[in-house]
Amino acid sequence: METKKYIELQECFSSYLSKKGLRRTEERFAILECICDLKGHFDVYVLHRKMEEANYHVSRATVYNTIEVLVECGLVVRHQFPVSSQQYELRAYAETHSHLICMQCGAVRELKNEALQKSIVSMQIPRFTSVYHALYIYGLCQKCSRLQAGKKSKNINE
Amino acid sequence: METKKYIELQECFSSYLSKKGLRRTEERFAILECICDLKGHFDVYVLHRKMEEANYHVSRATVYNTIEVLVECGLVVRHQFPVSSQQYELRAYAETHSHLICMQCGAVRELKNEALQKSIVSMQIPRFTSVYHALYIYGLCQKCSRLQAGKKSKNINE
């Protein structure tokens, strides 16, 4: 991420911390900086490892704490329901409601579609103040799609 | 869920099991039936408890195993990235890409919008075979929105 953008985020984080009466510690800014370098998706393990690799030691507890603050202030997005266990739903229900996620190999790819994003953002929702959204499209990536097609033609004789 | 719909799902599950050479056990159908009764979101804990309450005992391991099969055959949706740990992303990145999820209290509400769903489904995606999608809109529910507004007016004097 270009320096200018990082500084904006840093300032945003800094003013959020002040506003909330939270301390501006070296660790917190180091973690935000590391996240900026990671660019895409990450989990605590990856983030923590990256920081160790850069010879910047913070405890995992601090990483969790800082991420929490970053999520609260809206700089970081948590890609999950806000409960700890995995959530499921009958597909029949779920479908009545974009990352591209391959159901086979788990690869995650981003999809940009301005028109769609626009229509989501401009949607009027009663009794809800929307802040941001995430669209996940599940399916098969090109590679797995081909593999599956291969299997299918074999299975014709079953 | 009305009986007719459950039977359809049961048949779908049954034929999937046959096709894959998996056994059609009593437990597997009991679990699917219980999921149909649950209707909305659930986790393994809730599902397992519900079955115990109905005096139908299955081990948690079996619940996990069966859910896995149900996800594979597309009857059940897993509301998460296909990795075990929570995934994060800089909001600045995530935004370039509908459940209504309250960022404050975690309440999850469903939002239906046919036009939007239609435009998502009809979207042409290169090198990806889409199967289903999930749109999460994060923000504040009415209750928390009011609480926050209350706080803000207090904080004006900060």
Add this chain to the structure above:
DNA sequence: ATGTATGCAAACCATTTGCAATGAC
């Protein structure tokens, strides 16, 4: 009869918690 599926309990691992030491204010 064969080998998959189940039940149980132990193992695993991401995340959280408790507490003493540190350091931002």
Add this chain to the structure above:
DNA sequence: GTCATTGCAAATGGTTTGCATACAT
């Protein structure tokens, strides 16, 4: 100086695994 934040290690809790038993095919 005060008290939030950190680091460390232990605890927690959802999920997975190993293995003996049960049962669908």
